[in-house]
Amino acid sequence: MYVAVKGGEKAIENAHNWLSEIRRGDVNVPNLEIDQIKEQLTLSVERVMSEGSLYDTDLAALAIKQSRGDLIEAIFLIRAYRTTLPRFGTSRPIKTEDMVCMRRISATYKDIPGKQKLGPTFDYTHRLLDFSLLAEGNIPKAEKRKVLKEKIPHVLRFLNKEGLIQKEKNNNYQPKDITRNPLEFPANRSERLQSLSRADEGFLLALAYSTQRGYARNHAFVGELRIGYVKVKYNIPELDIEIDIAEIIVTECESVNQFQGSKKTPAQFTRGYGLTFGQLERKAVSMALVDRALRWKEIGEEFVGAPAQDEEFVLSHCDNIQATGFLEHLKLPHYVDFQSELELVRRIRKEYEKNK
Amino acid sequence: MIIPLLKVTNLSKSYDNIVGCKNISMSLYPGEVLGIVGESGSGKTTLINCLSGNLEPDRGKIIFNINNKETDFLNISESEKRKFIRTDLAFVHQNPRDGLRLNVSAGGNIGEKLMSVGYRHYGNIRSLATKWMNKVEIDKSRIDDLPITFSGGMLQRLQIAKNLITSPNVIFMDEPTGGLDVSVQARVLDLIRSLVNELNLTVIIVSHDLAVIRLLADKMIVMKNGTVIESGLSDQVLEDPQQEYTQLLVSSVLHV
């Protein structure tokens, strides 16, 4: 006679213990330090902060260690932690025009005020595995120079001056936090940009790539890519003074896209915008392209049915925590539902045989 | 005094600087068939799309009066408009694929309107669908077939059945035989004519083909460059066209 199986609780406990062991790995190998992750896997840390929507390098490094290097798992840890944090206020919008730039380039002009600063980029490296990294090595020191104090103006300002590029209107709109308000469609640009900023990098990359290949093709130029330090300012309400509460690294990309014009309005370049924590160039540029594709309606472009233009499609599927949760839930028991399908199929087949 | 079923006043719609239709006024009474004729670019498609709710006009008034209830079509909420379109109007598209669910069987397509107004008896829905398939001369054995297996003429007849089954108050037809072979056109036209007579339908039909208008319409308007250049009873306009353009159109129709 069949005896119902029990022991789910013990099974879970054992699974967790094994996970703990395997996460640590061979105990003869030195333990991974949070500082090592922060210093030497910086781009992983920055991705986790960006998609986790929480700027804290220690926590992100811890999450990466705990998740055995699975970045989406790490992002999940950060998001769950973020839920528990009390919110005491909102900072001022960061001023990227005051950014102390480590890197700043423009593809639209050869030379610009502030110059092209290459910064620490992989762009011109040859992708050859460097086996010297296997051993401890002496790294050549980079040349030092003094940082220029003056502000580096945004490139698109110059196009703006001539009226050649669409103006971003200041409509004094108070943005609604998408982590505090359910997202509804149609969404506005603020909600779209918030979603894209924390969206999965791979998904945005693919969508951006699709626009380059003709799915809502829109010739994009990187008007400006700047990466560097910005101050986060907060106004203490009780004292009414503004203080700097943090200094963070962000990547900002402004794209210049194909111009639009009609008989009534003269031709102008259009634009897209990307912003992330840390040095995440691929993500920032992808975000700018997808932002631009989603603006088709306000620009008066045609909807050609491209995935990158479909707001509901993009925003409903860009959050990798939602996506992985739902995907991986397929591993949960579904035998009750499956049982009802089995019964139905059996019945239908029985009747088919009867009526043959 | 009979109130018109549909009264249009100074309706205008343009696309940027291109005029779609300009200052159109007309009335339609229950049981009438109105034909709108013109070449491509005349504005007839813009007009019918504005009247049926597919396009938003720039200016003008569209007033429906059905069963003593007046509906100011351009000044009602989106949800009221959607509901009105669903229950009172019908639209037969030039391309039947635009007016059918291609992944749903013939019976499902015809029955959908019945189900959307509350029919809940599978057997009844099916027998009504069968009745209408007979009416539009589609073999009833095809009731469970998908539209992908139908010819162009059959698809158009299926679309007509789907639209007429709930006896809508106004039916819009946009070049209903436009995409069909000449040999098939006659059959579809004949079907439309007999259904219109049998059910006393109120129809607005758009066509570039005067022969279609002559066969089906009681009265007609001729459009050119977005405006109405001539209107009147079909017989009169076709026998004795006043405007030069209308004369040109009439004379170019081959009399068989």
Next chain:
Amino acid sequence: MRKTNNVIKIKDFKVDKGLPFDQEYNFAYLDENTKKMIRRAIIKALCIPGYQVPFASREMPMPYGWGTGGVQVTASCLTKRDTLKIIDQGADDTTNAVSIRNFFKKTSNIKTTEITEKATLIQTRHRIPETPLKKKQIFVYQVPIPEPLAFLEPKVSETIKMHSLSEYGAMHVKLYEDISKNGHIETAYAYPVKTNDRYIMDPSPIPKFDNPKMNNSPAIQLFGAGREQRIYAIPPYTKVKSLDFEDYPFDPFKAEHACDICGSKNTYLDEIIVDDAGNKSFICSDTDFCNKRKNK
């Protein structure tokens, strides 16, 4: 990375050896403002049976798709006096039920039970208990896809209009097609229902066998979809009717067997494959009911 000195640390973070649960959390994990927000959504949902109320779902310690909606609803309704039962696939002992029960034990120190009649709040995944629910019990369903029209129309902006205008014709077309193809309606679970003669609702992936239990129930039924950010509800004694045709009435069938453990002929059964030859055994999916019946 450059070191910055002029930063005021608002929060002093210590890398603790303990798990996050060692820190202090509010009762049932969620902060009071979040609970207030969710309760408002629940009240609105109860006033409009079957209507999907949007809410700002929080990221929880378990993944989206694993019951975060149900957990948030439960957490918002839970009081210190409650007795909680958690089931998945009808059993208290399945992994997800165990995991969620432990979560609530840790974050609220709440009394838990496996006995349906003793529970004041029950959270479920994919089944309704065989033991009838009572007045003042709160029954929380975990919902993956709240939109019954989703397979017909994936766009939420469109389905919202369909619901507000009762444009449900397409839903019946689907049922019509099933019957014309197979002689049967092809939906076996998550079978759509009409609530209070108004909104069409997805009852969550419960087998259609369980649908009749929702009708005129004395309990409060709440539905939480965390990932899709929707809450809906059925207040007590509300009409819930499964969609059908007059001549093809709804048939809540199940496997034609009796339970091999307790002998019950009227309960939903799990099919178990017991050996390599493919021999089967059928046992009650509701473990609590089966135990009680066996011990009588």
